Amino acid sequence: MQGHRHLEIEGLRAGYGATAVLEAIDLSVPRGAFVALLGASGCGKSTLLRAIAGFEMPQAGRILRDGVEITALPPDRRGMSMVFQSYALWPHKTVAQHLAYGLALRRLPRAAIAARVADVLAMLGLDGLEGRKPGALSGGQRQRVALGRALAVEPEILLLDEPLSNLDARIRLQLRTEIRALQQRLGITTILVTHDREEAMVMADRIAILDRGRILQQGSPQDIYTRPGSAFVAAFMGAENLLPLEAVAEGGQVILAGSDWNAPLLVPNLAPGPVELRFRPAGGALCPIDAPPPAAGTLSLFGTVASCSYPGDGWLHRVQIGPASVEALAPRAHPAGSRVRLDLPPDRVFLFAASADGRGAAIGPGSRGDRTGPILPAAQARPERSFT
Amino acid sequence: MNATLPSDGPRPGPFGSGQPAPTAMQTAPHHPPFRRRAALPLAGLALVAPALLSVLVFFVLPLAASVEGAFRTPEGRGLANFVKLAELYRADILFTLLIVGLSTLLTGLIATAIAGYLTLGQNPRAVAILRWLYRWPLFIPFVVTAQIMRTFLAKSGMLNASLSTLGLADAATLGSWLDWRGIVLAFVWKQTPFVTLLLAGAMAALDRGTIEAARNLGASRFRVLWDIVLPQAARTLMTGLILSFVTMMSVLSVPLMINAQSPTMITADIAFRINAYGDYGVANALGVVSLLMTGAFAILYLRLGLRERR
Numbered sequence: 001m002q003g004h005r006h007l008e009i010e011g012l013r014a015g016y017g018a019t020a021v022l023e024a025i026d027l028s029v030p031r032g033a034f035v036a037l038l039g040a041s042g043c044g045k046s047t048l049l050r051a052i053a054g055f056e057m058p059q060a061g062r063i064l065r066d067g068v069e070i071t072a073l074p075p076d077r078r079g080m081s082m083v084f085q086s087y088a089l090w091p092h093k094t095v096a097q098h099l100a101y102g103l104a105l106r107r108l109p110r111a112a113i114a115a116r117v118a119d120v121l122a123m124l125g126l127d128g129l130e131g132r133k134p135g136a137l138s139g140g141q142r143q144r145v146a147l148g149r150a151l152a153v154e155p156e157i158l159l160l161d162e163p164l165s166n167l168d169a170r171i172r173l174q175l176r177t178e179i180r181a182l183q184q185r186l187g188i189t190t191i192l193v194t195h196d197r198e199e200a201m202v203m204a205d206r207i208a209i210l211d212r213g214r215i216l217q218q219g220s221p222q223d224i225y226t227r228p229g230s231a232f233v234a235a236f237m238g239a240e241n242l243l244p245l246e247a248v249a250e251g252g253q254v255i256l257a258g259s260d261w262n263a264p265l266l267v268p269n270l271a272p273g274p275v276e277l278r279f280r281p282a283g284g285a286l287c288p289i290d291a292p293p294p295a296a297g298t299l300s301l302f303g304t305v306a307s308c309s310y311p312g313d314g315w316l317h318r319v320q321i322g323p324a325s326v327e328a329l330a331p332r333a334h335p336a337g338s339r340v341r342l343d344l345p346p347d348r349v350f351l352f353a354a355s356a357d358g359r360g361a362a363i364g365p366g367s368r369g370d371r372t373g374p375i376l377p378a379a380q381a382r383p384e385r386s387f388t
Numbered sequence: 389m390n391a392t393l394p395s396d397g398p399r400p401g402p403f404g405s406g407q408p409a410p411t412a413m414q415t416a417p418h419h420p421p422f423r424r425r426a427a428l429p430l431a432g433l434a435l436v437a438p439a440l441l442s443v444l445v446f447f448v449l450p451l452a453a454s455v456e457g458a459f460r461t462p463e464g465r466g467l468a469n470f471v472k473l474a475e476l477y478r479a480d481i482l483f484t485l486l487i488v489g490l491s492t493l494l495t496g497l498i499a500t501a502i503a504g505y506l507t508l509g510q511n512p513r514a515v516a517i518l519r520w521l522y523r524w525p526l527f528i529p530f531v532v533t534a535q536i537m538r539t540f541l542a543k544s545g546m547l548n549a550s551l552s553t554l555g556l557a558d559a560a561t562l563g564s565w566l567d568w569r570g571i572v573l574a575f576v577w578k579q580t581p582f583v584t585l586l587l588a589g590a591m592a593a594l595d596r597g598t599i600e601a602a603r604n605l606g607a608s609r610f611r612v613l614w615d616i617v618l619p620q621a622a623r624t625l626m627t628g629l630i631l632s633f634v635t636m637m638s639v640l641s642v643p644l645m646i647n648a649q650s651p652t653m654i655t656a657d658i659a660f661r662i663n664a665y666g667d668y669g670v671a672n673a674l675g676v677v678s679l680l681m682t683g684a685f686a687i688l689y690l691r692l693g694l695r696e697r698r
Contacts, residue, residue: 055600075603082604088597092619101615102605146601153605 005067006031006189007052007157012061014044014051015213021047023213025061029191029206034183036192036204038236044213045193046085049159052191053082065157081150082159085166087142089134095121095145096130102153120148123182140171147179151186158183160192164199176203197237201225209233231276231352239278239350241326243301247275256299256351261322263300267351274354279326283348286317286330289339299349301342305334455679458672469673476670481677483651487568488636491575496629498576499583503621504613506584507591508599526581530574534645537574541565541646570646571653575636582635583628590624591617623692630689634682654678 005028012025022044029035037045050056052063054075063071070078081102089098099120103113121127124144134142143163150158163179164172180203183190194200200207201221208218209232217229228234235242246257247270254272258264277299284301285294294300303321310316315333319326319340326342334340461468502522509515525533540546543564552559565573594617602616603609618625643653654674661671 053600053604055603075600076606076608080604082601084597084601086595086597088595088601090598090601090616090620101602101607105606105611149601149605 004031005029006033006065007191008062008064008067009048009052010062010064012048012051012058012063014047014056014058020059021213022051022058025213025215027208027215027218029189031189032187033206034180034190034192034204035206035208036194036200037208037210038194038197038200039210040195040236043210045195045210046161048210049082049161049191049193052157053080053159054078078157079155080157080159081153081155082161083146083150083163085162087134087146087166089142089145089149091134094131094133095126095137095148098145098149099130099152102149106153116152120152123151124148139167140175143167143171143175151182151188156189158188158190160190162193162195165194165196172199179203209236226347228350231278231350234278234350234352239280239283241279241281241283241324241328243277243321243324243326244354245275245277245351247272259322261302263302265297265299270351271353276352276354278350278352279344279348281316281327282314282329284328284342284344286319286328286334287341287343288334289341291341294343295345297346299344299346301344303340303342305336305338305340307336308333454672454675457668458676460672461669469669472670473673473677477654477657477674479651480654480657483568484637484653484678485681487571487653488575488633491572491579491636492629492633494572494576495579495583495632496625498580499587499628500613500618500625502580502584503588503591504609504617506588507594507617508609508613510609522584523581525578526585528578530578530639531641531645533574533578534642537570537577537642537646538566541570541573567647571643574642574646575639579632579636583625583632586628587621587625590621594620626692627689630685630692633685637678637682 007027007029009025009027012022012027013020014022025048027035027048037048039045047056051058054070054073058071061071062069065078090101093101096117099117100113103116108116117130121130124147126141126144126148129137129141129145134145137145143166147163160179164175167175176199183203192200192203194203205220206218207221207224209216209224211232217224217233219227224233225237228237228239243261245262246259247254247267248257249272253266254270256262256265256267256270256275289302301321303319303326306318306320306325308315308317310333314329314331317328317330317334317340319328319342321342328342458469459465459467502518506515506519509518528536538545541564542548543562545565547565548557548559548562551557551562598616598620599612602612607615638655640655640659643656644659654677658671658674658678661667661674
């Protein structure tokens, strides 16, 4: 289904006056792909989507569709449909009028419009609501109308601006799979803006992580999840547990120095200096302090259980390890106060050179730099460009 | 939606953080003074009374006296004033309705165009200039507007001079514009900014997304104005036009200065009846007719207001 580059963005810069919201954005979207722009609020992801739609005029750079530049084209001539975060439904129009509006603008015959509206109503489960105005619809129904309005014109490119953020959790879960299935069925090139990691991972087949107006990393959901390129991406992808460690040169190799809270470990591709260890609560195995030693290459951390709760899918422990309080998920409960060992297999460990802004560059086994990558000096700040 | 969030301000409870443990004396609950509510209706009436009295004495009574005066004739109560009015001023009443109606229509059209451009215009400089310019007539009194129009629209005025300079017309054949056209022009010139001000405010308050969604689907800016923006701001436009209609109905200076010949507007007739003949009876009857015309619009306005509040 995926083919040549459908939408391309080259060196895009946007902002207000001297304040840059987006800087040097490069993004390539194949035909039929579902790309998620993921980032915290204020990272520029919505601005990027609006620039693609033609609502923001970029200060520099180009936007191309099928190789043709559309950077300066007005929004009504771009052949893209957008679903707005606020839904942006028209309070004075009925559901049917919403769905028919774009078709009427294309001067389709009345019968063809009616047939298409009926199709979309059925496709989105809106049958029977065609005469209602937005004020008489629930949140989920409004969302479907907004989606239907965008899909009715059979766009080549669908832009979704946080389309599910105003819905309650249950409907959100249902709609995200529905939208994904619909996109797959119709083969529409889709760009989704979201701040919800799980939403991006479930819906998209490619994710671009934005921070402060730049794309930090892009790749498949699994790729970004398992090999985050920076501390920021790791934290954003759920590796919130943070522990400061020290890498030292020893006998021609660089090892993670042992301390009261960790065993020493030889790690390939490590540069000496302060190191940020990041891992997910489910990333390690929690066991009593005197359990049999783990497999080679495992990073062992020692701490004391501070608290223990059951959120489902195992017991969630808050463990004090050295200076840090981390979360660890375990199949059985370890009582508060007990001394424990947390074993992290190499592929669950994310090591980054410690940096002042907390967006440290990747080093070590779990990183994008990997065994063949360059050894990054510890002092280096976050990378200027994504690693992809 | 978030109205139920607790406020950040100090809580009324006696166990606020950082306070010393309460003693037995302090724990007595401090109830708000409910009893004072009982005295409220009287106090409220006392507060409203001066305003109510002013309205009664200075507004309702004179109005009632004026209406009553319309039916007062030398032979006692009767409809003689209205019969005379029908004989003398039937044409003027129609003229007034047509002029004010046409002015209201044109005001609505131009105000929509200006407010629409202010909302949807893409050239920020042009929008800024228009925003700065369009309000000026708001601050110019009607009488000055009429004065401006006299010099602008006279036979040898600026309009004709410009037309002949541009070669669009021959100065010799051009007549004065100071008839019904002059009145309409003065009214539209003066009232358009007022309606635009209201309308542009309402349009600016719309969810921009509703505009962008239509643009995104391929609607031109004119279509967006007509299909999306205007329907959502229609009530405000109606309110502005009704208020404008009533204002124009009450203007004396413009018809008096631009076109006091027959046919002219009711306001000029009322002034003439009083100043030339001291004929308060027919003047009052004309006033009642004017009142009925604006009253119809006032009812429309009130109904719009009611619907808005629902």
